[in-house]
Amino acid sequence: MNETKTEKNFHAIHITKDKCIGCVRCLSACPTRAIRVQDGRARIIGQLCIDCAECLRICPRDAIHSHTTSFAALDAFDYKVAIPSTVLYGQFGSSVLPNEILSALRRIGFDEVYDLSSICELNCAATEEYLNDHPRPRPYITSTCPVVVRIIQRRYASLCGQILPIEPPREIAAKILRTILPKSLGLPAERIGIIHITPCPAKIVSINSPASLAKSYLDGAISIRDIFPQVVKALRKSEEDSLMRHLFPETLFSGIGMGWSLSGGEIRGLKSHRAVAVSGIQDTMRVLDQVEGGLLQDIDLLECTVCPDGCVGGPLEVENRFLAKSRILELVAAAGEHAVVDQKDVSRLYHRNFLSFDHPVPPAEARPLDLDPATAIRKAKLRDKIDAGLPQKDCGICGAPDCRTLADDIVRGYARLEDCPFAETAKTKKEKR
Ligand code: SF4
Ligand code: SF4
Numbered sequence: 132m133n134e135t136k137t138e139k140n141f142h143a144i145h146i147t148k149d150k151c152i153g154c155v156r157c158l159s160a161c162p163t164r165a166i167r168v169q170d171g172r173a174r175i176i177g178q179l180c181i182d183c184a185e186c187l188r189i190c191p192r193d194a195i196h197s198h199t200t201s202f203a204a205l206d207a208f209d210y211k212v213a214i215p216s217t218v219l220y221g222q223f224g225s226s227v228l229p230n231e232i233l234s235a236l237r238r239i240g241f242d243e244v245y246d247l248s249s250i251c252e253l254n255c256a257a258t259e260e261y262l263n264d265h266p267r268p269r270p271y272i273t274s275t276c277p278v279v280v281r282i283i284q285r286r287y288a289s290l291c292g293q294i295l296p297i298e299p300p301r302e303i304a305a306k307i308l309r310t311i312l313p314k315s316l317g318l319p320a321e322r323i324g325i326i327h328i329t330p331c332p333a334k335i336v337s338i339n340s341p342a343s344l345a346k347s348y349l350d351g352a353i354s355i356r357d358i359f360p361q362v363v364k365a366l367r368k369s370e371e372d373s374l375m376r377h378l379f380p381e382t383l384f385s386g387i388g389m390g391w392s393l394s395g396g397e398i399r400g401l402k403s404h405r406a407v408a409v410s411g412i413q414d415t416m417r418v419l420d421q422v423e424g425g426l427l428q429d430i431d432l433l434e435c436t437v438c439p440d441g442c443v444g445g446p447l448e449v450e451n452r453f454l455a456k457s458r459i460l461e462l463v464a465a466a467g468e469h470a471v472v473d474q475k476d477v478s479r480l481y482h483r484n485f486l487s488f489d490h491p492v493p494p495a496e497a498r499p500l501d502l503d504p505a506t507a508i509r510k511a512k513l514r515d516k517i518d519a520g521l522p523q524k525d526c527g528i529c530g531a532p533d534c535r536t537l538a539d540d541i542v543r544g545y546a547r548l549e550d551c552p553f554a555e556t557a558k559t560k561k562e563k564r
Contacts, residue, residue, distance in 0.1 A: 162413070271433070
């Protein structure tokens, strides 16, 4: 893997300092105020970053990048398994079928490739059972988007208990394979590499720093953008095999599960519960504010995805998201509404807790102004006083995203009042008088 791994606070988003021109665009894009620009270069405060990639999307200099698993890292395993996000099916235009994409993945080096749509459907059926068994609290919030889980841990700690404690499909699929493959192949589990193919960097974060598992069942995540050229090449090689196009479905794709890559896809299969889907970071935070304020209790399930339109809007995909969305809708229609997963099997796994979290999602460690409570109170008062004296322009010239954050940085010792050119001017005028 080419990512740096730490147990607790792994991050996939990094800045290449030499490419940064200090334009401060990322400052205002970051929803958690995790970026500062100092000496003309941006830096990320790891404790505040949720790996949403909003900064990566907006940077005009390509200075912000994500670390995902490299294809070469697969060499560490004797047997390589791919579990692609269903977003991958929307990347190659309407003439390429999911089975051809799965075959192309086999051709470029994976020993086995698993379609995730049936596991998405399984997750949906298990969610229905969980909601039936647990009438409170409301609403539960799905855990599929790792960025949403991180926002809740950091900004809405009181909602941690409302995260639906069922693992997302990628982890369930990997857990099933970890259970059956070592026995069927006669290989030790660590020789089998199970890799997710992802449209966003947040999945690699959830693999390296899982919020609800002791250890992820996945070994890494390769970005769609990185693997795309090889898949295209492999698809070209099979172009003459036009028969393939008529063999669909060779794998039994689930229309219910295929739609999971679109906003609203996770809740579409629910039969007897009231559910709402929200996408985009700002709308997600607006709705979480409402839930934290005690609203929306008449909703059973809230599906939040921070990428626009759902995972299909992930920053690591290749296809224009509107075209990808349209292709996935075609596939959903082609696969139909019928269930491909047996509800009795789902029930059995659900009641054995096979699909559940290992532990509840914990709130993130707080970032107090000081470890000593009395000093922290004193610093909070000082912060308010400094903030009141700042011009409230929130211009970013100081290198912090807004005046309040600069005041906070000053009392923490990371910035100086002189960093604000307007505060300086006011001070100079006073001195002259
Ligand atoms: S958007 Fe941020 S990282 Fe990119 S060049 Fe501007 S200041 Fe640097
Ligand atoms: S990834 Fe998101 S939270 Fe982290 S620095 Fe970028 S915009 Fe901020």
